[in-house]
Amino acid sequence: MAGETAATDTGGRRIESAGYRGLVLVMLLLVYTFNFIDRQILGILALPIKEEFQLTDTQLGLLSGIAFxxxxxxxxxxxxxxxxxxxxxxxxxxxxxxxxxxxxxxxAAGNFWQLFLARLGVGVGEAGGVAPTYALIADYFPRSSRAKAMAFYSLGIPLGSALGILLGGWIAATVDWRVAFVSVGLAGLVLAPIFRLVVKEPARGRFDPPQPSAEAPPFRAVLALLRRKPSFWLLAFGASCSSIVGYGMLFWTVSFFARTFALAPITVSQIVGGITFVGGVAGVWAGGWLGDRLGPSNPAAYGRVPAIAYLIAVPFYVTGLLVHNLPVTILLFVVPVALALVWLGPVITAVQHLVPPSMRATASATFLFVNNLIGIGLGPLIIGFISDKLGPQFGDDALRYSILCVLVFYLLAALLMGLASRHLAKDWNR
Structure with missing residues (x-):
């Protein structure tokens, strides 16, 4: 990344300095951080919102899942x-x-449905944030450093999630939950024109071998190519299975700690924000490092690395959920939070390599469509629904057992990623 010293691309054109490309990556990270602050702030604000609007766990799951x-x-x-x-x-x-x-x-929402519609709007905006960025990064960084660059960008997930939890919890505790939404929204509006002024549009595919045509093909052509690449669909459905747990946990971990250990909201925000930051940053960066170290010489590693990570994560989560000791639970949660995000650098990089440069944004969006519709749409909702069903029998412990039930999706994700690893070398775009 910042250490790249090559002055030209594959076409012999001069490229930007390593310092500028580093600045671009920082700006993209900042935008993605706001993406996840706005996406995940609802998790820490769920308790006061639930109390004010008299919502069920299923309705909270709808606000975090389907509404977005x-x-x-x-x-x-x-x-x-x-x-x-x-x-x-x-x-x-x-x-x-x-x-x-x-x-x-x-x-400004006055009831459940007004908040639901506002969350729909957040989803409309965020629809154009990630897939174009993946393609942009692939045109700012050569293949040898793309996994690390993708991983650096993906640090926006733990950074944004942790900041959303910490800032949301602090503002909600000192003022109210409405001010938390308004504050982070206005900050993003300030960042938008700054981003536009700083980040330039690079030439497409400039670090890749010459392609037969640089013209962007129609969507049906992209889909026809992807249909012939089983690794793409195995990676997409594997990631979506893991995201059912990942996005579900991002939303419900705050409520789990609050209900299980009877903690004040500001204390919960500090604990969960710390877990999310430490574990998330370590996991995302480890995945990018492993992807760049193992993937270029062995594409199968892009699938095997996340598969192994999911398998190791499950017993840590199970133990952390079942023990009734706060410090032990905190320590046990850090490990699976890290392992759950190892997939980002390797898998996102693999998707960029399965198609020509002119198809990257569309292929990335197709991947994200599968991953997010299933992961974001169902993860928070499934956990909330199961929690409501178990509530009469287990009370506040219902959420604990609901989360335990969905961990089976990590095992399915590991299986699908392992199967994808068998096809990656054959499906690679060369």
């Missing part, structure tokens, strides 16, 4: 199709402004 995922997934592919033809930096800027505006509007 519906348009986020539906619009992702057409926006990515546009990003393969138009300025990706402009699309990211507009998306940042939109989701920030709707996040601020969440603070």
């Amino acid at each position: 995922a519906l348009f986020y997934t539906a619009l992702g592919i057409p926006i990515a199709w546009l990003a393969d033809r138009k300025s990706r930096t402009a699309i990211i800027t507009i998306s940042l402004a939109l989701w920030s505006l709707f996040t601020a509007m969440c603070g």
Whole structure:
């Protein structure tokens, strides 16, 4: 990344300095951090919102899941199709402004349905944030450092999630939950024009071998190519199975600690924010490092690394959920939180390598459509639904057993990633 010293791309054109490319990556990370602050702040604010609007766990799961995922997934592919033809930096800027505006509007909601509609709007905005960025990073960094660059960008997940929990908890405790939404939304609106001024649009595919045609193909052509690549679908459904647990845990971990250990909201925000930051940063960076170290010479590693990580994560989560000791639970949660995010660098990099440069944004959006519709749409909802069903029998412990039930999806994710590893070398775009 920042250490790259090559002055030209594969076409002999001069490229930006390593310092500027590092700045671009930092700006993309900052945007992604706001993406996850706005996406996950609802988790720490769930308790006061539930109390004010008298909601069930299923309704909370709908607000975090379907309300966000519906348009986020539906619009992702057409926006990515546009990003393969138009300025990706402009699309990211507009998306940042939109989701920030709707996040601020969440603070004005007067009931469940108004908040539901505002969350739909957040999903509309965020639909154009991630897939164009994946393609942009692939055109700023050569193959030898893409997994680390993707991993650095993906640090926005633990950073944004942790900041959303910490800031949301602090603002909600000192003022109220509505101010938390308005504050982070306005901050994103300030960042949008700064991003547009700093980040330039690079030439497409400039670090890759010459392609027969640089023109972006129609979506049906991208889909036809992906249909012939089983590794893509195995990676997508494997990631979506893991995201059922991952996104479910991102939303419900705050409520789990609050209910299980009877902690104040500000204390919970500090604990869960710390777990998310430490574990998440370690896991994302480890995945990127392993991807760049093992993947270029053995593409199968892009699938095997996350498969092994999921298998190791399950016993740590099970033990952490069943013990009744707060310090032990905190320590045990850090490990699976890290392992659950190892997949990001390797898998996202693999998706970029399965298609030509002119198809990357659309292929990424197709991957995200499967991953997010299933993961974001169902993860928080399934845990909330099971918790409501178990509530009459287990009370506050119902959430604990609900989370235990969904851990089976990590085992399924490991199986699918392992199967994908067998096809990656054959499916590679060369």
